[in-house]
Amino acid sequence: MSDTATSGRAAVAVRPAGVRRGRRGRPVDWKAVGAFTLLTAPMVLGLGLFKYVAIGWSFLLSFSDARGTVDLGSWIGLDNYTFLLKDEAFRSSMTGIILFTIFIVPVTFGMSLGLAMLLNGLRRGRAFFRTSFLIPAAVSYVVAALIWKMSLFNGLPSGVANTIGGLFGWDVQSWIASTDPPLYWIVIITVRLWLQVGLYMILFLAGLQAIPAHLYEAASLDGASRWEQFRHITLPMLRNTSVAILMLILIAAFQAFDEFYNVFITATGNSTAPVRPPLVFLYDTALKGQDYGVGSAGAFLLTLLIILVTLLQGRLVGFGRKD
Amino acid sequence: MSTNLTSRRAFLGGSLLFVGGVALAACGKDDAVKAGAKITLEQWYHAYGEAGTQQAVMRYAEEYTKANPDVAIKVNWIAGDYSAKLHSTLLTPQAPDLFEIGDFQYVDVKNGLLAPLDDIVKGQEAEYSKASLDSATADGKLYGLKMMDDAMVLYYRRSVLEKAGIAAPQTFAELAAAAKTLTSREQKGLFVGSDGIGNAAYLLLWSNGADLLDPEGKKVVFNSPEAIAAIAGLKQLHDDKSLLLDFTTDWYDPGAFIQGAAAMQWCGLWAMPAIKKALGDDFGVVAWPKFGDTGQAVSRIGGWFAAVNAKGKHVEEAKKYIEWLWIKQTDLQKDWCVSYGFHVPSRKSVAAQTTEFTSGPAKDAADILANTSKAYPNLWNTAMDSAFAQAVLKIAKSGGDAKSLFDEAAAKCQAELDKQLA
Numbered sequence: 095m096s097d098t099a100t101s102g103r104a105a106v107a108v109r110p111a112g113v114r115r116g117r118r119g120r121p122v123d124w125k126a127v128g129a130f131t132l133l134t135a136p137m138v139l140g141l142g143l144f145k146y147v148a149i150g151w152s153f154l155l156s157f158s159d160a161r162g163t164v165d166l167g168s169w170i171g172l173d174n175y176t177f178l179l180k181d182e183a184f185r186s187s188m189t190g191i192i193l194f195t196i197f198i199v200p201v202t203f204g205m206s207l208g209l210a211m212l213l214n215g216l217r218r219g220r221a222f223f224r225t226s227f228l229i230p231a232a233v234s235y236v237v238a239a240l241i242w243k244m245s246l247f248n249g250l251p252s253g254v255a256n257t258i259g260g261l262f263g264w265d266v267q268s269w270i271a272s273t274d275p276p277l278y279w280i281v282i283i284t285v286r287l288w289l290q291v292g293l294y295m296i297l298f299l300a301g302l303q304a305i306p307a308h309l310y311e312a313a314s315l316d317g318a319s320r321w322e323q324f325r326h327i328t329l330p331m332l333r334n335t336s337v338a339i340l341m342l343i344l345i346a347a348f349q350a351f352d353e354f355y356n357v358f359i360t361a362t363g364n365s366t367a368p369v370r371p372p373l374v375f376l377y378d379t380a381l382k383g384q385d386y387g388v389g390s391a392g393a394f395l396l397t398l399l400i401i402l403v404t405l406l407q408g409r410l411v412g413f414g415r416k417d
Numbered sequence: 418m419s420t421n422l423t424s425r426r427a428f429l430g431g432s433l434l435f436v437g438g439v440a441l442a443a444c445g446k447d448d449a450v451k452a453g454a455k456i457t458l459e460q461w462y463h464a465y466g467e468a469g470t471q472q473a474v475m476r477y478a479e480e481y482t483k484a485n486p487d488v489a490i491k492v493n494w495i496a497g498d499y500s501a502k503l504h505s506t507l508l509t510p511q512a513p514d515l516f517e518i519g520d521f522q523y524v525d526v527k528n529g530l531l532a533p534l535d536d537i538v539k540g541q542e543a544e545y546s547k548a549s550l551d552s553a554t555a556d557g558k559l560y561g562l563k564m565m566d567d568a569m570v571l572y573y574r575r576s577v578l579e580k581a582g583i584a585a586p587q588t589f590a591e592l593a594a595a596a597k598t599l600t601s602r603e604q605k606g607l608f609v610g611s612d613g614i615g616n617a618a619y620l621l622l623w624s625n626g627a628d629l630l631d632p633e634g635k636k637v638v639f640n641s642p643e644a645i646a647a648i649a650g651l652k653q654l655h656d657d658k659s660l661l662l663d664f665t666t667d668w669y670d671p672g673a674f675i676q677g678a679a680a681m682q683w684c685g686l687w688a689m690p691a692i693k694k695a696l697g698d699d700f701g702v703v704a705w706p707k708f709g710d711t712g713q714a715v716s717r718i719g720g721w722f723a724a725v726n727a728k729g730k731h732v733e734e735a736k737k738y739i740e741w742l743w744i745k746q747t748d749l750q751k752d753w754c755v756s757y758g759f760h761v762p763s764r765k766s767v768a769a770q771t772t773e774f775t776s777g778p779a780k781d782a783a784d785i786l787a788n789t790s791k792a793y794p795n796l797w798n799t800a801m802d803s804a805f806a807q808a809v810l811k812i813a814k815s816g817g818d819a820k821s822l823f824d825e826a827a828a829k830c831q832a833e834l835d836k837q838l839a
Contacts, residue, residue, distance in 0.1 A: 161836075162524040164508055182825075183807060249611075249663025250678060251602060266602065268662035271613050273814045358612075361667040363799070365806035366612045368814075381501045383799035384524060 156390035164386055174391035184392060187375045188399065194371070195347040195403075198286065202343050203336075205291045210298035211328075224299065231293040235352030242285040243270060243357050270357060273368045278357070282369075285353050290346065294339050301335030302328070337411050344407060348400050349373060372396045454482060454489035456731055458738060461506075461516040462492065463499035463721075467758035477742055477749055484741075488734050490515075507726065514729040515739065517721045518561055521795040523837055526555040532727040533558040537740040544764040548718045548792040555795060561722030562743045563763035565754045568686040568786035569616065569717040570702040572671075577604075577680045585701055589624065589650050589708045592681075596659035599680040605661035608679035610668040613660045614651070615683060616717055618809040621647040623715040623791050625708035629805070630794050630834070637830040639805060640823040647708050648823070651813040674700075685719065686782045690759050693778075702778045704785045718790035720763065761786055796837055801830040 151164070156175070159168040178184045213223055230238070246254045247269035256266050269277045305328065313323050329336075351373040358367035363382060364374055372392065380389025462474055471494050478490035493513065495502055500519065506512055507530050518525075525531050538559055542550060545563055553561030571592075573585055581599060586592035596606030609617040622628065627644035630637060638644075654660050661679040666672045671688035673679045675695040683705070684692075692700055704714035723739045725732055742749060747767045754760040755773050761783050762768040774783040808826035811817035 162504065162528040162530070181829075183803070243663075244665040247663070248665050249661065250665075253663075268613075271611065271662035271814075273810070274816075360610055360612050360615070361669050362615075362802070362806075365799075365803040366614045366810050368810065378799060378803060381498075381505070383803075384504050384522075385800065 152390040152393065155386050156394055158387050160385070160387035160390075162384045170387075174388045175395070177388060178392050178395060183370070184372075184375060187370050187372050188395070190369050191348060191350065191371045192399075194350065194369075195344065198283065198347050199340065199343050201283075202287060202290055202294065202347075203340060205287060206294035206339070207298050207332075207336075209291060209295045210302055211324075213295070213299060214302045224296070227292040227295055229292065230288050231290070231296075233289065235289060236356050238285050238289055239353045239356035242281055242353075247281045276368065278368060281357055282353055285357070286350075289353075290343070294343065297335060297339055298332070301332045305331045340411065341404060341407065344403065345400060348396070348403070351377070455487045456734055457489045457491055458515055458731055458735055459513040460490055460492050461495055461503060461513040463517060463519070464494055464496040465758070469757045470753075473753060473757060477746070477753075480749075481738055481741055485737075488738065490738065507728075512726050512729065514726050514731050514735045516724055516726065517564070518724050519719070519721055520793065521552045521555075521561060521722065522798060523555050523795045524798065526558075526560055526795075527837070529727055531560040532725040532729075532732050532736065533560055534562055534725065534736065534739075535559050537736055537744065538562065541744060541764075544766060546718060546763070546765075546787070546790065548790050549720070549722075549763060552792045552795050553722055561724045562739055563720060564723050564743055565720045565750075565760035566763045566768075566786060566790075567719035567760055568782045568790065569683065569719060570686065570782050570785050571681060571705055572674055572684055572688075572692065572700055572702055573681045574674070574677070574696070574699060575701050576699050577677075585703045586681075586706050587703075587714075588706050589621070589712075592706050593650065593653055593657065593659070596654060596681065597657045600657075600659040604677055605679045606659040606681060607654065608661040608664065608668060608673045608682040609654075610683070611662065611664050611666075612810075613655060613662045614806065614809055614813065615668045617651055617654075617683065618648060618806070618813075619793070620683075620705040620715055620717070621650050621708060624705055625712045629797055629801075634794055634796050635834075635838070637801075637827045637834055639830075640820070640827040645819045645823055647712075648809065648812055648819055650708065651809065652816070652819075655813050671695075686779070686786075687758050687760060689779060689782065698777075700778065702781050702785065704789045714785075714789050715791055716785045716789045718786060718792050720760065796834060798833065798837065800833050804829045804833070 151166075154166050155164065157169055157171060158166055159170045159173075160166075209227060213220055213227075216223065248256075249266070249268040249271065250256065251260065251266050253269075255269055256264075259265075259267060267277060269281050272278075309327050309331070310323055313327055318326070350371045354367070354369065354371050355364060355374050355377070358364055358369075360366060364370060364378055367374070370378070373396075376389050376392045376396070379385050379392060383389075460474075460478070462471075465471070471492070475492050478492055482489050499517075503513075503516055503518075504525075535558055546566065549563040549566065550559065553559055553563070571586075577599060578585065578595065581595075583595045583598060584591075586595050592607070599606040609615040619629075622639060622644045625643045625647035627639065627641050627647055629639050661673055664673045664678060668683050669685055669688070671682070671684055671692050674682040674684065674688075675692060704716045707713050707715075723743050725735045725739065729735060744764075747764070747770070750762050750764065750767050751771055754762045754767075755771060759773070759779075761774060762771055768774060768783065774780055804826045808817075808822040811822055812819045
């Protein structure tokens, strides 16, 4: 868009052929408009057809009784929504994901930033560590979840976690199946951090490298301690990066699916999972149980929650606010 | 000059003729495969794990086309979440004419997806187990033809039990005691599933005379006193720490039993060849033992049904094919059941001819299947299973109150059942 505007402004000076003045005196470059339309049309059409039509259809489905069918017609008003809001399983799934988010967002954020600062301070081997930490981001969630489940945290004395525990004389633990204490959180949270921290670390590292070194030099000449430098230079300079990363982590947390699904899955599905985040719940409802009406209603409730939390976060940390 | 031109033209012409000829020949060859078939039936199978099964079903299809040149069958082998893929495809024009169903769901019948098969099964009912007929019957009509029966039984390691002086368990109390005695750091007594639940909750209910739904399928009854008493058994197994948990594979795989991670395991007949290969004769099978004196020994029947898409273009032809294959071709049924994996032929007359089931643990398993097997009702859907399983999880693992949790789950399931029947 801005390219069009710039070339339009440039056109004022030279006025090449085919450029006329628009209604408000701004010239309209029809060639550029044509090129813009041509280039964006496939994307817009595809998005419209495969996303917006589907979203609209799903919205209509959420008001109808659609069991084993995606045909509209048997309207039941808000029944699907009231059913879900009364359903203990859905409610605990939603409160569960909120608690999970409250925990995982600061932890992921802190670890990524901490690692990025450590790496940024390294004199040697920075590329090696950067690559090592980033590699997990390229691993499939499914594969990682299965490695965690079957190799690291299996319930056998020979499992990696139990072998390490054995060195300290601990009993053999069932890391996923035991609910009291809920050891499965260790499995879920470690695999998530392993997968995600590397990517956010790279983003932070880019932000850190963009901070001019002379700010730190000036600060240390003035006698600012490391903490004061971090508090008054690093953090403010990283604000835009931090806000964007925070939002990414937040949305990723609400959309948690793969590691929960694959860690808890059994021969009969996810029905015995001690925690089912909303997406797993909706997958079970819509695709396994073929209740597309309730599934769609749940998807919109989750969307609403994500929008609310993102707006709230924007209020608190000021996403998109001009400096 | 002119000769040059002619020769170039001749070359071009010759080339064109050659290309055209090849194209025609290719078309001809393609037609030869279908051999003038007027109709092509699309058939879906889930991806069986056993080697050779895909080739087998393609061979059956070819044999049918040989006998009936008008009909060709295209076999599609579907990997991944079969049921979800099937059900989403059944909503589209690409829906297959023929497909398999593992767990029968009433909603499919209610939505008119399945064609009734009563006319081809008529007079053959006695050939099939009651549990199989019941699960494929809805509103008085039969919608699925059983392709094979899977028995699920309790395997025990003969030598391990003998060493501890324990007989194969005949009651739940014996099972729980045996599981506790046989548990050590390296070996657990019993494996029912990685989550410590698996099928055990259903088996416990059935073994104490309780059930999920009443016989008419109108009322949810798993909050009965018998059910509440039986589910305490699962809590006991967890409290005793005699269950193997978080094994790398789930109960349907014999790995835990073969490796000696568990002395007893709930598993399927399909695993018997692998167990036999690894352990020789050092194993036996029993049904899930009766819970108390008033209960009975039980087992689960599984397996796949052949079904026909009621909205397909070739319903009659599709029905003829499954009648030919799963009713008339007894040799192919035998081949299907025992040449690749290990399943009991679903037709009693065919099972009786299959020598694999005349002796040893295989015979025991087939007898257990014939005498004690139960299946989930087709009204039992994912939402109900999930409500029930969550209650079981809280009772068995977190010490929740069985009565209130089962009452709550039963109320939820009843609402779901009423919606299905509405």
